[in-house]
Amino acid sequence: MEELVQKEVQTIPKIVFENINKVFHTRKQTIVAVKDYDMQVDQGDFVSIIGPSGCGKSTLIRMLNGIIQPTSGRMLLDGIPLDTSKPYSQETLRKMGFIFQQPNMLPWYTIRQNITLPLKIFGLDTPEYQEYADELISVTGLQKFADSYPIEASGGALQRAGVVRAMVHKPEILLMDEPFGALDEMLREQLNMELLSIWKRLNITIIFITHNVEEAVLLSNSIYVMATEPGRLVEKVDIDLPRPRSLEMITQPRFVSYTQRLVDLIGSVELRQIK
Amino acid sequence: MKKKSIRKKKGIDWMSIIPPWILLAIIFAVWEIAAKTTGISEYILPPMSKIIHGVITKFPGELLPHFLLTVRVIVLGFIFATILGISLAAIFSQFNIITKAVTPVIIWLVITPMITLIPLMTLWLGYDPVLRTYVVILQATPIIALNTLNGFVNVDNDKVELAKSVGCTRMQRFTKIVFMNAMPQVFTGIKLGSIFSTIAALSADIVSGNAGLGFKISQFTKYNNVYMSYGTIFLVGLIGLTLYKIIERIERRVVLWKN
Numbered sequence: 252m253e254e255l256v257q258k259e260v261q262t263i264p265k266i267v268f269e270n271i272n273k274v275f276h277t278r279k280q281t282i283v284a285v286k287d288y289d290m291q292v293d294q295g296d297f298v299s300i301i302g303p304s305g306c307g308k309s310t311l312i313r314m315l316n317g318i319i320q321p322t323s324g325r326m327l328l329d330g331i332p333l334d335t336s337k338p339y340s341q342e343t344l345r346k347m348g349f350i351f352q353q354p355n356m357l358p359w360y361t362i363r364q365n366i367t368l369p370l371k372i373f374g375l376d377t378p379e380y381q382e383y384a385d386e387l388i389s390v391t392g393l394q395k396f397a398d399s400y401p402i403e404a405s406g407g408a409l410q411r412a413g414v415v416r417a418m419v420h421k422p423e424i425l426l427m428d429e430p431f432g433a434l435d436e437m438l439r440e441q442l443n444m445e446l447l448s449i450w451k452r453l454n455i456t457i458i459f460i461t462h463n464v465e466e467a468v469l470l471s472n473s474i475y476v477m478a479t480e481p482g483r484l485v486e487k488v489d490i491d492l493p494r495p496r497s498l499e500m501i502t503q504p505r506f507v508s509y510t511q512r513l514v515d516l517i518g519s520v521e522l523r524q525i526k
Numbered sequence: 527m528k529k530k531s532i533r534k535k536k537g538i539d540w541m542s543i544i545p546p547w548i549l550l551a552i553i554f555a556v557w558e559i560a561a562k563t564t565g566i567s568e569y570i571l572p573p574m575s576k577i578i579h580g581v582i583t584k585f586p587g588e589l590l591p592h593f594l595l596t597v598r599v600i601v602l603g604f605i606f607a608t609i610l611g612i613s614l615a616a617i618f619s620q621f622n623i624i625t626k627a628v629t630p631v632i633i634w635l636v637i638t639p640m641i642t643l644i645p646l647m648t649l650w651l652g653y654d655p656v657l658r659t660y661v662v663i664l665q666a667t668p669i670i671a672l673n674t675l676n677g678f679v680n681v682d683n684d685k686v687e688l689a690k691s692v693g694c695t696r697m698q699r700f701t702k703i704v705f706m707n708a709m710p711q712v713f714t715g716i717k718l719g720s721i722f723s724t725i726a727a728l729s730a731d732i733v734s735g736n737a738g739l740g741f742k743i744s745q746f747t748k749y750n751n752v753y754m755s756y757g758t759i760f761l762v763g764l765i766g767l768t769l770y771k772i773i774e775r776i777e778r779r780v781v782l783w784k785n
Contacts (some may be wrong), residue, residue, distance in 0.1 A: 318690045341693050349691040355684045358783035359706040368702070372692045402783055 263330040265424065265456045266292040266315065271324035273310050273482075283481035284310045288324070290475060290484070292458060294423075297450055299459045299467035300475045303517065307482025308460045309352075312426040315458070316349050345373050348417030350427040354409035356401035362412050363388065363397040369420045380419070387415045391445070407438045414446070424456045432461070440498055443470060447496065464513045468506060469496055476516050486516055572753035581757035589742065589758065595655055596727055596739040597765060603662025604723035604769070608716055610663065611670025616700070618671075619678035629675070635668035641729035648734060655737045658730035665726035666719040673715030677708025710784055713777040720773055724766035 273285040285307040292298050300308040314321045315328075317339040326333045328346065333339065348369075356365045367384050370376045388397050391411045396404045404412070410431060417425060431439040443466060450457055461467050467474050473489045490509055492500065500506050554574045560566070561573040568576075581589070618624050640661050651657040681704055689699045731740025739762055746755040 313687070316691050317693075318687050338690075339693065344691070344693040347691075349687075351684065351687070353684060355688050357685065357688075357703065357706065359709070359781075369692045371702075372694055372698055400783060 677711030
């Protein structure tokens with residue numbers, strides 16, 4: 252009996268999107284940003300959402316994080332429905348860390364103050380968490396920037412700081428909105444590999460938004476492909492490549508066949524829209 | 527070490543100090559030469575040397591009490607206006623509808639020269655020269671409030687999203703994000719406020735009479751003491767400029783990310 256209960260607990264998905272819709276009304280028109288979206292993400296999973304701009308992929312993780320409210324549908328976190336009618340409790344928000352497309356540092360705080368901002372807001376400003384912040388700062392090579400202001404640091408350092416800020420309160424889920432999109436190829440690849448090692452070490456759940464197919468295949472367990480007008484799910488592609496993954500895999504036939512399939516999918520989606 | 531922290535990057539910035547002094551010297555020189563060579567009457571264009579000499583000799587005895595009064599009115603009024611302007615903007619900005627309602631009223635108050643209210647205010651408040659502080663407060667508060675309010679309501683969407691994603695309370699959002707984000711506009715408001723304060727104090731002196739540098743200017747002009755009139759006007763300019771520069775220095779220490 253106990254075993255059965257144990258098993259059931261384990262199979263509860265970490266995140267569930269059920270029939271989620273988001274409609275934006277402007278003065279002139281109504282935009283269906285997300286239509287009937289369903290998704291299930293397990294604990295410790297690495298899931299990417301991919302699609303052309305305007306397909307609502309950023310909107311999805313913003314809804315999950317309580318930044319915007321869905322128009323209809325249900326989202327469940329650890330099997331418990333989220334009450335989207337009011338701001339989430341700190342307890343709920345603490346489970347998540349959001350990484351923005353831009354570093355989104357507050358220029359009036361030093362990098363360290365920016366990184367530890369969530370600790371202050373969540374009331375976690377204890378020596379233990381400060382120590383963890385220091386550890387993350389040193390792991391990501393940010394020590395020399397820690398007491399500098401954002402205008403004094405490079406783009407790569409700031410983006411790293413954005414990642415560290417989202418992790419400083421030990422969230423269970425990372426929501427990443429095209430986090431390395433603005434960086435050059437080399438830096439991006441490097442940060443992607445760093446991200447994989449962090450994910451493996453901490454066993455956290457990641458939802459990663461990108462429009463870069465190779466990046467999605469390299470990182471994810473499964474990829475949700477979306478289309479625009481209305482923003483909707485087209486297909487879920489499971490990536491059955493061995494881990495740990497490395498940049499050398501990009502040229503391997505299986506990897507290439509995955510990227511080709513995704514490119515075709517996105518291409519056909521766009522083609523259908525033109526017609 | 528590639529570079530030091532922006533906080534420590536101090537030292538005297540000669541490039542922003544020398545050019546204004548050179549320009550001032552040129553203006554004074556041209557003035558002096560024009561006054562002495564063109565044959566324009568001394569009543570219209572007294573030589574600069576005479577103006578400066580006059581102010582220096584008359585400052586300790588004749589001008590000092592008036593100088594102190596006007597400076598007191600400007601500084602007191604300006605400080606109150608700054609506190610009041612920022613506080614009002616903070617309150618207004620909490621409610622969208624109030625922001626929309628008050629903005630035109632604030633603009634209307636900014637445009638209204640409070641000098642027109644001085645005779646009425648004298649009726650209400652009496653003749654004590656220190657009461658001119660109210661005129662300064664009335665004139666400077668709206669411009670400070672207007673700029674500050676603008677800063678408080680125009681926050682980047684990115685920063686609002688950040689506040690939401692970490693679950694900031696209303697108070698935390700205001701103190702940690704909105705207020706700091708508005709700092710550049712707040713300082714623009716304060717600097718304009720210092721200018722408005724100086725103008726308002728002088729206007730009040732002139733209209734109310736009997737004391738203050740404004741009163742002295744009109745008195746000097748009335749008795750054909752033109753060079754002293756000019757001299758006192760320069761003195762007033764000096765007060766305004768000093769106040770402005772002090773605020774600018776504070777701004778540079780606070781708004782580190784804009785320099």
